[in-house]
Amino acid sequence: MIHALRSTVLLLIAVCFLACRQQPSGSKPPVRSSGEIEAREDSLQLQAAYARQRLIQWSITPDAETRAIHANSEEDAADDPAIWVHPTDVSRSMIYGSNKKGGLASYNLTGEEVAYYAIGNVNNVDILDQFPLGKDRVPILGCSNRTHQSIDLFRIDMPTGELKPVTTDTLFTDPALVDDIYGFCFAVDRQTNTAYCVINAKNGLVQQFRMVDKGGRIAMELARSIQMDSQPEGMVADAETGFLYIGEEGRGIWKTAIDPSAGTQKTLIKGSDDSNPNISYDIEGLSMYKDGDSGYLVASSQGNFSYAVFERLGDNRYVGSFKIVDGNGLDGVEETDGLDIVRDSLSPMYPRGLLVVQDGFNYEGETMVPQNFKLISMTKVLELLK
Template sequence: MNCTCNRIFLASVLLALVVVSIVGCEINRPSEGSRKAGEHIKNTVVAQAETTPVPQDKNEDSADDPAIWIDTTDVMKSFTIGTDKKGGLATYDLDGKQLYYYPDGNMNNCDLRYGFHLGEKKVDVLAASNRSSHSISLYLVKSRGVLEAAEARVITSEMQDEVYGLGMYRSAKTGKYYVFLNSKAGEVEQWELFASNNKIDAKLVRAWNLGTQTEGVAADDENGVVYIGEEVAGIVKFDAEPDGSTEGLLVATSTEENPDMHYDIEGLAIYATDSVNGYLVASSQGSYSYAVFERQGDNKYLGSFRITDGNFDGVEETDGIEVTNVPLGSNYPKGMLVVQDGYNYDGEELVSQNFKYISWEAIEKLFVNQK
């Protein structure tokens, strides 16, 4: 090989190494634009714990949406459930240690409700949107992180696009249990759950279309409303009863006219302080932040916060969230917020995605004087 060829060969190798390095950075690091989008939000909190990462590659967008199950006999044995949209469901204790992993399909969102009548028993039910089977998967939630499959059949969605967001609702009027399911195309379905031979079945009772991509769902059981996030439009509030109107009310301060909001709108959760009052929390994925609204009235916007580095790494690009008002020990005296972490770091090293636990007391201190 002559000198000219050597120089060309070496230049080609160096260029290839540079390209690999750049591509690696693009894959392994959050986008600079998104990071800067939330810098003006000065309210910050830190995580008290984090879960075991999901069993997927660090470059996979896999963890998505959490739920929280409260053990009423011993709250310190409560646990969280997290979806892995590339493989299943996992349960975690209050320290974040994985208890069990259920490889039952590509689970996108999950939610739960207590006290469903199944025969002579009352059981707690978890629903998950299963993208592998285009269906609603149902489980009985038991102690110590155990989930038991409970659907009487494959409950197949009638939506044209793949199943995506999901939330549960228990009607204060009738005591009936429902699952709200949506798709990337903006389709929404409401399914009523009922017992069938010691299993749980469902029937479709309402369907409509919002017209743009949806995902986050949070139902306010006491007030009979359901919030659905249109990812590039804002949060829309609907009557949650199956005979209610499908004309929604846009939460005005949930749009990008609010400088603290930056699409996509992803997870939604409700923190109750009594039967009417409390907070609606939304993850604003584009600004790595979380918006807090009043639960009551017109959902007045109270402000936003970010989760930054502490004993655990900060949180970026969150999908799903969940919150509980039940005290869970000294770290969570007023309950906790659980959020998906889109970029999970162990020191400086990117690792697989997981969920972070944040004390609600720390969040409430930021906004209580604005109510």
Template sequence: MKLLKQTAVAAFAASLLLQAPAWAAEDYAPLRESLQKAGASVVWDASTKTAAFKLLNGTTGSVTLDKDEYKLGSKTGKLRAKAKLVDGVTQVPSDFIEQLISDQTGSNVLDAAKQKDEKLVSVTADVETAAVESGSDAADDPAIWVNPKDPSKSTLLATNKGGGILVYDLAGQELYSYKVGKVNNIDVRYDFPLGGKKVDIAAATNRSSNSVEFFAINQETGELTNINGDKIKSKMHEVYGFSLYHSLKTGKFYALILGKEGEFEQYEILDNGSGKVNGKLVREFQLGTIAEGLVADDEYGYMYLAEENVAIWKYDAEPDNGILPIARVDSADGTRLTPDIEGLTLYYGKDGTGYLIASNQGESRYAIYKREGSNDYISSFVIADGSQTDGTSVTDGIDVLSFGLGDKFPNGLFVAQDDENITDGKTMNQNFKLLGWDKIAEAVDPKLTQVTNIDPRKLIKRNR
């Protein structure tokens, strides 16, 4: 996967909205590259051929291809010449770029917080799953499912890009395998209305068909049953990152997809009347570069997107609330995060507190931020070699749960994909490492919150 990512980034560097070709006219400048260097956010709306931007001071604006008008805050103005597309890159008159950069005065409201320097601690895993059957870069993303009758019988759903979805018990033993294609990222939600009752569902991006797969989860056994209706076929080049979102504001459920070229699509998902799941596209936009990590906060109505080589972005998860980010949580500048930023997950704490956790793949470690407020950085940790398992490296997907899962994980669970699975000195196929949340919480100084009763079926709408 790492080689593929590097290739995708290199190929995309000369494409949509990223950098200027060497022969561009001197009086034009690349909009995205110029503004990103100045700390702004730039997003592409393909439906209107518009580049929208948000400056450091919070001012928003936009330009549209083949038009000489621009919007900046509540005002409109005239460009010296029309915005144009050259080799897939949006170019605008250079004096407009100079104006925007000079206008970036006042407080920096785009960055969520002035983040601290990295603090690092070390923990070890308790359990590892059986290795996936495919070699090389195959294991990718985990999702924890809570058994409603017996939490100790909860399962771990995981993707195998070599050919499907795997289901493990909490001892790491494989229970089921589903050969549905090159599945990349997976997520779970509870009490989805289907066929006149509420069911737990899992969904995942499938790179074999550039689509989303939906499954009902058997509440007794954890087995999966395909519930695809008219399958969601993405318009993006290749589906990649994924999250489900249950809006506690409206009650609606959504599938969120990120693409390998930074595309984002949001689909409302619903019962098609025959006990199957259909999807309706309700929002789309495009980041500048490759993006995969994606997680939604159902209680606050936010979503976090990891643009791998750039930043973690915080967005409103409601589809009618625009295409520009609310804030930048942190940047891949080598201080706390190093490219690639990969998996994202949320630890739901008491009274709306908790943690946002990111897989810092470039440094084989994990960064922890506050879930509430401005997402202040707290600490980072590595999963080192221990007496039970080896450590993790170059992690893709992660998941966390603030709910007790019986005697094995009474204080909650953290799961991470391991790129290089070592057993008795031999490199095996990739797998997933499991460790109790208490290990992480007690290693960090000051200690993190530990809660064991945040039932994912009983989340509460929070005021921002």
């Protein structure tokens, strides 16, 4: 946090970045220590991030938020959300949010916490619908667990959204290869009807594991490895087009085939790197809005508190960037790690889908409180892009 006894120099810097923040008078200074933040690793970086955010022209406001996560306001703890759409009653859909300081929470669509699972320091989370397990097809939630250096998989209980373990054993990563597990996503190869778990690590290694049904439990088989030049994290797969997208935090977004036979071949998406003035590292969360044969790839641009949008098809042309600012009685969003999108009509508030993003600076009035997740109607995003 920016402590009250900081030097005069740091106080002056704080005044500068307050002037950059786009919000009403009585602006709220961050209260994180420089050692616990990313864009805020020093006050000059923070000031620059707000200044870069001002250059983003498109803006929208949040519609709702989850309760604050189980952490202190000083901690960078919330990370990645995943949305589960209930198959028979969309009003009972759930949001699962990771907590890097101890677990995973579930929330309803109004942001109320339903359950908390103290399973370890969970980083990234994803959901796979209709996985064939035993005689059933069930929704599976998966996540990267940094406490145990493992892949954790759960079956989502249909009526309640409760998480139930579903693996043959703890799925540990290989410590000789994986230097701190980070990113996680599911991928499905429609050509072979094969489902995969994909992880990445701090040392740049990406591993893709085949999911295998072992008597109603899930086991893993390594299908391929890809070595990135630097640390990746956010990932998303598009089963319909057959591509896996990997965000390399300090480089851009890479595209490779889900089919493991593609090996290490990958392509950097044009406009996802620093050649685009609206991209400011780190590249963090990735998600996809699928609308029939079209749609969008959305990425968190953490260095300017914004979101870059690319076409889903073809060469993934860059479309534009937007930011989430104060409105509807809620604070705006900064320094997003993970995000998730669904296109299902969930309620009158979310008729064309829902965007959920992690908020790195969460405020109640003038006070910084523990981080949370913000909910935004996809209608707002689509109106910007039309």
